Amino acid sequence: MASIYVHFPWCLAKCPYCDFVSYAADREDIDHSGYADAILREATARARWLERRGRSTVIESIFFGGGTPSLWEPRELGRVLGKLREIFPVTKDAEITVECNPTSLDRDRAAALLSAGVGRLSIGTQSLRAEQLRFLGRLHDPDGARRAIEGALEAGVPRVSTDLIFGLPDQSAEDARAQAEALASTGLKHLSCYQLTIEPGTQFGERRKRGLLPMADDGIVADAFLAIDEVLESRGLRHYEISNYAVPGEEARHNLAYWRGAEYVGLGVAAFGFVRTDDGSKAAAGVRYRNAVEPRRYVERTKTLRDDVLGEDDGLTMFAESLDAEALLRERIMLGLRIAEGIDLAKSGAELGIDPFTGAREKTIASLMSRGRLERDGNLLRIPRNAWLFTDDIASRLF
Numbered sequence: 001m002a003s004i005y006v007h008f009p010w011c012l013a014k015c016p017y018c019d020f021v022s023y024a025a026d027r028e029d030i031d032h033s034g035y036a037d038a039i040l041r042e043a044t045a046r047a048r049w050l051e052r053r054g055r056s057t058v059i060e061s062i063f064f065g066g067g068t069p070s071l072w073e074p075r076e077l078g079r080v081l082g083k084l085r086e087i088f089p090v091t092k093d094a095e096i097t098v099e100c101n102p103t104s105l106d107r108d109r110a111a112a113l114l115s116a117g118v119g120r121l122s123i124g125t126q127s128l129r130a131e132q133l134r135f136l137g138r139l140h141d142p143d144g145a146r147r148a149i150e151g152a153l154e155a156g157v158p159r160v161s162t163d164l165i166f167g168l169p170d171q172s173a174e175d176a177r178a179q180a181e182a183l184a185s186t187g188l189k190h191l192s193c194y195q196l197t198i199e200p201g202t203q204f205g206e207r208r209k210r211g212l213l214p215m216a217d218d219g220i221v222a223d224a225f226l227a228i229d230e231v232l233e234s235r236g237l238r239h240y241e242i243s244n245y246a247v248p249g250e251e252a253r254h255n256l257a258y259w260r261g262a263e264y265v266g267l268g269v270a271a272f273g274f275v276r277t278d279d280g281s282k283a284a285a286g287v288r289y290r291n292a293v294e295p296r297r298y299v300e301r302t303k304t305l306r307d308d309v310l311g312e313d314d315g316l317t318m319f320a321e322s323l324d325a326e327a328l329l330r331e332r333i334m335l336g337l338r339i340a341e342g343i344d345l346a347k348s349g350a351e352l353g354i355d356p357f358t359g360a361r362e363k364t365i366a367s368l369m370s371r372g373r374l375e376r377d378g379n380l381l382r383i384p385r386n387a388w389l390f391t392d393d394i395a396s397r398l399f
Contacts, residue, residue: 012103038302095252153187333348
């Protein structure tokens, strides 16, 4: 099983913490139909390449990310979605998600997206405090965030999620807890709660280099993480991944597939994709690719995109990386340990055609278990909840 990711690269404004490829533009300045045409040209070529490789890639989820895909005219987004169902073998009950910002989502827009075939919306609330939204460079206010959530629910969208950022300067753990509780009280069945991270190349990254960006205290950030966990679990939202909570059965299937190492076809400006290149007769192999990052160049290059090759010679891909079985296993460990259920290391090894239990890794597993940083149940490895704050370090030790 596999997924499709479609990148829509435009926003009304660039947030200072965002390191995704996005370009500020007014809605009327975007060529909505022209971009849809380009996406479909790329999709056709990528599907033909997969067919040439003899791979039947069944699609279980499609995710429109950005940027701000809710800026895209629903008619054009729906046209893309409909054609993707024709080009790829998409399951009837596939999860279809669109990322939305409160500034471009209301009840009518949510209803239009629902009519276009979208069944899940992910809304970028980020905060319910006006001063925090200003610090984050967001264009909406707290009431705008609430209206967007209410509009999506009132429109009858079956599944609605929202994002919350914590770990802001001068934010208390209690404030983070209160905001998470307020969002849960709206009736949402999925919340993503992310710690603010400062990435190089962003506006915040540049300000931090110059000593101009206030930073949160690490201890308070850790307390906020635990406070959010406590209140959302008490409301029936299971902490199923480090940054994600859901009522059982409402987990994001697209993200779960990614964390479990599934293939994903990346479409659109700057989109990443990952597909397997082995034939199943030997150790696994794959390629990760990235598309051209400038919109006009992307659109033009889709007109001459080759379908007999995937990589830097195809006319659209700007970067391609070959991954052997060991590299794929390391990624599965890194991502799989983010999930509460953990990772079945023997199953992953069997799927990739290698033995995952090397002597060095067995010793590391034993050491981590002795320190309470790792639990083992047969071949299943998981990080105990009280050690989730150390996940990146734990996973890296198992590489």
